[in-house]
Structures are given as structure tokens and as C-alpha cells.
Amino acid sequence: MQISPHVYSVHIDDDSFFHPGGSNIFFVGNVSSGMFMIDAGENDAKWINTILNGYASLGHPTINGVLITHGHNDHIGGLKHILSEIDAPVFCHPKLVGRLEKLLGSKVVNPIFDNQSIAISEGVNLLSIFTPGHDETHVCYYINAEEIMFTGDTVLGSSSSTVQDMSAYMDSMHRLSAHKVSTICPAHGKVCLPPDGGRLIPKYIENRLNRERAIIGSIGRGINTVESIVQEIYSPQLNKGLKAAATRNIVAHLEKLVKEKVVRKNPINLGYVLVS
Numbered sequence: 568m569q570i571s572p573h574v575y576s577v578h579i580d581d582d583s584f585f586h587p588g589g590s591n592i593f594f595v596g597n598v599s600s601g602m603f604m605i606d607a608g609e610n611d612a613k614w615i616n617t618i619l620n621g622y623a624s625l626g627h628p629t630i631n632g633v634l635i636t637h638g639h640n641d642h643i644g645g646l647k648h649i650l651s652e653i654d655a656p657v658f659c660h661p662k663l664v665g666r667l668e669k670l671l672g673s674k675v676v677n678p679i680f681d682n683q684s685i686a687i688s689e690g691v692n693l694l695s696i697f698t699p700g701h702d703e704t705h706v707c708y709y710i711n712a713e714e715i716m717f718t719g720d721t722v723l724g725s726s727s728s729t730v731q732d733m734s735a736y737m738d739s740m741h742r743l744s745a746h747k748v749s750t751i752c753p754a755h756g757k758v759c760l761p762p763d764g765g766r767l768i769p770k771y772i773e774n775r776l777n778r779e780r781a782i783i784g785s786i787g788r789g790i791n792t793v794e795s796i797v798q799e800i801y802s803p804q805l806n807k808g809l810k811a812a813a814t815r816n817i818v819a820h821l822e823k824l825v826k827e828k829v830v831r832k833n834p835i836n837l838g839y840v841l842v843s
């Protein structure tokens with residue numbers, strides 16, 4: 568699907584429990600003069616075939632590089648197979664270079680740096696924005712001229728993201744919100760077009776802040792263990808997998824609040840209390 572003059576998406580209908588709304592790989596640039604690919608998907612026949620079919624439907628453009636958003640398997644797992652069909656250099660966060668070189672054997676993997684301008688093709692540049700939080704190797708990419716943000720797993724199209732480090736994540740969200748964005752191209756879920764695309768990052772930030780306030784409220788009322796906070800904040804009907812993700816997010820919020828000295832752990836019963 569063509570999203571803008573220089574952006575095409577390939578949608579993988581994996582609509583799994585972990586990826587509500589399916590997954591997306593993006594091709595950016597000029598079909599006639601050269602493109603970059605963003606992410607390489609899972610090491611799975613359905614994913615790989617869908618991506619290669621999408622590439623074929625663009626007319627097998629020259630691919631000048633594969634940009635990786637982060638080092639999770641559903642973004643790098645298919646890389647080796649994809650590169651055997653589409654030969655291109657790989658670019659990723661410096662902390663991911665060693666792992667990808669190991670995965671790909673002899674292939675050289677190039678580090679990209681924060682705030683680096685990457686020339687895609689004539690008139691098209693992507694800006695790399697380091698966005699740790701979901702994962703420490705996470706990078707988002709931005710096309711200023713088209714106001715498009717490729718958000719990887721930092722902002723998703725059809726659900727909220729899981730977060731490993733909430734302090735880093737919130738800083739990353741504020742970095743993203745400093746750019747004028749009209750369209751969000753997430754790695755999972757639906758592409759968010761204008762006018763909704765412009766509202767998604769602020770909405771995500773607001774949702775996190777609301778959640779943080781809810782957690783502080785729960786602790787203030789004496790609901791003070793991770794388990795009881797999860798139960799209070801999320802629907803009690805959460806299935807097991809979602810409950811694990813919800814628990815991770817609550818733990819990430821609590822770690823941030825401890826770091827900021829808003830709450831502390833009671834050393835006697837290990838519950839959380841507000842720092843007054």
C-alpha cells in the first residue's frame with residue numbers, strides 16, 4: 568500500500584495476540600532510483616513470503632539499506648533470509664551491531680547514530696532518533712518533508728506498547744513529540760494517517776501519565792503490591808498473556824516512580840508506599 572509519495576507499506580496479517588492489527592514493513596524512497604527498507608520481520612515463512620511479494624509488487628527496486636528499529640526477533644529474525652533475496656547493507660543502533668553480525672555471518676553491519684540524516688534517494692532524507700524504553704536499541708526514523716514518523720514498537724497503531732524502562736521511554740516520547748508528525752507508521756497495528764496521526768504521540772504520553780497518576784492513587788489508598796495494582800488498574804478479565812504484559816508495564820512505572828522518589832518500597836512487607 569502506498570502511504571505517501573515516498574513510503575510504501577507491506578502488511579503482514581499475523582494479527583496475533585502479541586500484535587493486534589498485524590505487522591508492517593516499510594519501503595521508503597523512489598521505486599525507480601532506490602529505496603531503504605525498515606525492519607525485516609520475523610523468521611517465519613508467511614512473513615518472509617509476504618515481504619518478498621510486497622517487494623516484487625514494487626518492481627524489485629534497488630534497496631540501498633535495511634534500517635532496523637530494534638533487536639527483537641519480529642524485527643530482525645527474517646533478516647538473513649530477506650538479505651539472501653535482496654542484497655543490501657544493514658544499519659542499526661550501535662549496541663545491536665555485534666548481535667546482527669553474529670546472526671548474519673560475514674556481513675558487515677553499520678552503526679547509525681542519534682540524529683543522523685540518512686540520504687535515501689534524491690530529495691528524501693530520514694532522520695534517526697534514538698528512542699530507548701521499549702528496548703535499549705530502539706531507533707525511530709522521521710521524514711521531515713512528509714511529516715511521517717516510523718515508530719517501530721515505541722508507538723503502535725492498534726494497542727499500547729510494552730515498556731522495559733519507563734523513564735527512558737517517556738524521555739523518548741517527548742523527543743518524538745518535538746517533531747511535527749502527521750502520519751505514524753508503526754511496526755504493528757494500523758498506519759495512523761492524518762488527522763489522527765498527529766494526535767497519537769500526545770495521546771500515548773497522556774495515557775502513560777494517566778496510568779502513572781492511577782498507580783500513585785492506588786498506592787495512596789494502600790493498594791501497594793504489583794499484583795494488587797495490576798488488578799485494580801486493568802480489567803480482572805485480562806487473559807494470561809496480557810496480564811504478563813500489564814504486569815511488566817506496572818513494574819516499569821513503579822521503577823520510574825522509585826527513581827523519581829515519588830514512591831519507595833517498604834523494606835518490611837515489600838509493598839510500595841508514597842514518599843511524603
Ligand SMILES: [Zn+2]
Binds near residue numbers: 639641642720754755
Ligand atoms: Zn515488535
